Amino acid sequence: xxxxxxxxxxxxxxxxxxxxxxxxxxxxxxxxxxxxxxxxxxxxxxxxxxxxxxxxxxxxxxxxxxxxxxxxxxxxxxxxxxxxxxxxxxxxxxxxxxxxxxxxxxxxxxxxxxxxxxxxxxxxxxxxxxxxxxxxxxxxxxxxxxxxxxxxxxxxxxxxxxxxxxxxxxxxxxxxxxxxxxxxxxxxxxxxxxxxxxxxxxxxxxxxxxxxxxxxxxxxxxxxxxxxxxxxxxxxxxxxxxxxxxxxxxxxxxxxxxxxxxxxxxxxxxxxxxxxxxxxxxxxxxxxxxxxx
Numbered sequence: 001x002x003x004x005x006x007x008x009x010x011x012x013x014x015x016x017x018x019x020x021x022x023x024x025x026x027x028x029x030x031x032x033x034x035x036x037x038x039x040x041x042x043x044x045x046x047x048x049x050x051x052x053x054x055x056x057x058x059x060x061x062x063x064x065x066x067x068x069x070x071x072x073x074x075x076x077x078x079x080x081x082x083x084x085x086x087x088x089x090x091x092x093x094x095x096x097x098x099x100x101x102x103x104x105x106x107x108x109x110x111x112x113x114x115x116x117x118x119x120x121x122x123x124x125x126x127x128x129x130x131x132x133x134x135x136x137x138x139x140x141x142x143x144x145x146x147x148x149x150x151x152x153x154x155x156x157x158x159x160x161x162x163x164x165x166x167x168x169x170x171x172x173x174x175x176x177x178x179x180x181x182x183x184x185x186x187x188x189x190x191x192x193x194x195x196x197x198x199x200x201x202x203x204x205x206x207x208x209x210x211x212x213x214x215x216x217x218x219x220x221x222x223x224x225x226x227x228x229x230x231x232x233x234x235x236x237x238x239x240x241x242x243x244x245x246x247x248x249x250x251x252x253x254x255x256x257x258x259x260x261x262x263x264x265x266x267x268x269x270x271x272x273x274x275x276x277x278x279x280x281x282x283x284x285x286x287x288x289x290x291x292x293x
Contacts (some may be wrong), residue, residue: 004239028209028253034078045107046061046064046107048064049061049104051053055095056095057092057095057096057100059224060088060091060092060094060095061092061126063088063091064085064088064089064092064111064114065087065286066088067081067084067085068085071085074149085114086114086115086116088115089111089112090115090116090248092108092248093108093109093111093112093149093248093249094114094248096108096284101149101282102171104146105236108149109150112149112150112151113150116151116153117152119152120145120148120150120151120152120155120199121186123141123142123145126141126144126145126155126159127141129155129156129159129196130159133159133160134163135159135160135162135163136289137162137165139159139162139288140287140288143284144158144159144288147285148265149245149249151245152287154241154242155242157191157239157241157242158191158242161190161191161192161239162192162288162289164178164190164192164193164194165289165290167290168291168292170292171196171199171200171203171291171292174196174200174291175197175200178193178196180196182197182201183236184197184236185236186235186236187236187237187238187240188236188238189236189237189238190237190238190239191237191239191242192289194233194234194236194237194286195233195286195289195291196289196291197233197236198229198230198281199231199281199286199291202226202278202279202280202281202283203279205222205225205226205278205279206222206275206277206279208221208225209221209222209225209275212258215271216271217259217269218271218275219270219272219274219275219278220255222274222275222278222279223253223255223258223274223278224255225278226277227252227253227277230250230252234246234247258274259274262274
């Protein structure tokens with residue numbers, strides 16, 4: 001009986017309409033393992049978004065709804081159910097782009113809380129954390145909350161790394177000051193030091209591509225080097241939670257699709273823009289770390 005019911009429910013993972021019949025899927029389910037909280041508004045939104053069933057996002061949302069439905073049937077949050085629910089919620093976060101996350105911010109806040117269990121309730125929490133840890137820098141806490149996806153553990157570890165900030169020094173000076181070797185040892189760099197190394201490596205890209213004969217070859221080489229440095233940086237980070245987070249939400253792009261995107265955005269000089277983008281950093285992140293260009 002249980003196996004047949006589970007098989008029927010599993011079919012709902014790819015046919016979200018079967019799961020959608022429960023309008024009151026979940027509010028709170030408690031047991032020794034913890035609490036799952038999700039609003040009726042987010043539940044209804046997930047039901048609507050599963051119309052995108054053919055996409056990775058739609059399929060991942062269907063899985064979340066499937067496990068929430070199982071929880072309502074079981075009446076308790078067992079360890080296997082919790083693990084599968086957390087996994088499926090993480091898949092939704094990973095398969096959604098920045099535009100989708102911003103458009104459905106409340107839903108993704110709740111999914112992040114299910115997936116990671118450390119949700120910030122307000123920026124005031126971070127202000128309190130700054131005072132408690134003697135972090136005196138002027139910091140855009142709203143930006144910290146945004147890039148941390150509302151996760152308290154990520155935001156707090158990032159803020160702690162900012163205590164290392166050395167103002168007014170060039171990237172080369174910072175590399176020497178922190179005695180950053182190239183390549184660094186695995187899991188050896190703080191978040192701040194990892195950003196320094198990554199930024200320093202990007203400053204070398206134009207020199208490294210100079211021997212390429214065509215502009216297209218230079219652009220492709222620059223693109224590949226930035227992907228290489230981005231991946232390597234995460235391996236050199238001590239903070240594995242941040243490294244894993246970045247690997248999920250800021251994945252390396254694929255050359256052909258990126259080229260199509262850049263041709264549409266910069267039809268007159270797309271190769272030059274690819275080279276420029278590969279060599280520069282994100283201004284908002286560099287501003288957070290107070291890194292000089």
